[in-house]
Amino acid sequence: MKVILGRKIKMAQIFDEKGNAIPVTFVLAGPCKVLDVKTKEKDGYFGVKLGFEEIENKKIKKSKKHQPFKVIKEFRAKSEEDLKDFKEGQEINVSSFQEKEKVCVAGTTKGKGFQGGVKRWGFSGRNATHGMKHEERTLGSVGSTRPARVIKGKKMPGRTGGERLTIKNLEIVKIFPKENIIAIKGAVPGRKGTLLEIVKREKE
Structure with a gap:
């Protein structure tokens, strides 16, 4: 299992070797920190907790000193095998993904009102x-x-x-490791700046 959190930047297009225009969404993904790894013996289920967008030292409140992140999300796993690549304190970035991989992207759709x-x-x-x-x-x-x-x-x-939506089997077209940006084929939920969850599971 591979997981990362990110923010939607914008939509654009990328040209492949044959000159075909591919519509893509640029996502600023990571870096994320593994805050906790949940196990069946300790917590009753398998999962991993990630922290995203670290808060500056001078802005940290006392209640968040142990986990100084703006976004903290937990991802469930089916077995211990899915968690073999996660260790507490580890940093996750876009280099853990590969181009042409299929991923699921979840986020909140644009609110249209009544x-x-x-x-x-x-x-x-x-x-x-x-x-x-x-x-x-x-x-x-x-x-x-x-x-x-x-x-x-x-x-x-x-x-x-304004509802949660998951889109499955979206292809990663290009990865920019220095900028922490992933280009995902097609559209993803939400407006610019929407928090996105990018997940790659073994069977998908």
């Missing part, structure tokens, strides 16, 4: 003519006469975005 059914769920809307007036983007019927109520789970207007 949206209607057309934008939120892709509804087609109503007719723009044939007697319709101010009805172009309304839902239409939301239920039947019986049971005379709206069924739970009905797709309706509401808060959109």
Whole structure:
């Protein structure tokens, strides 16, 4: 298992040897520090705890002196075999990944606020003519006469975005070790500056 935390920088494109343009997302990944390795005997499960974005000494509060990081995340592992490369106090950077590897990227999507059914769920809307007036983007019927109520789970207007999303099997196109930057093929969740979790598991 390979894990690292990072921040989304921007989207751009990279050209391969044949001159094809590949859309990529640049992620500022690491360096991260291994704060703890969880074992079945000690904690009841397997996992690893990482710290990201170290806080300056003069800005550390007393409660964070033992773990002076802005972001602390824990990743679960399936077995002890997944944790063989992690040791407490170890630093993790982009060099632990390789180009053309497939990874999973998780983050929080852009928040869109309160949206209607057309934008939120892709509804087609109503007719723009044939007697319709101010009805172009309304839902239409939301239920039947019986049971005379709206069924739970009905797709309706509401808060959109701002949810955790994981995208699987994204390819690492290029790695820049000096700048701690990974170029990942395609789009990843969130806006610029969104915290991302990049995970590579053995079976993926």
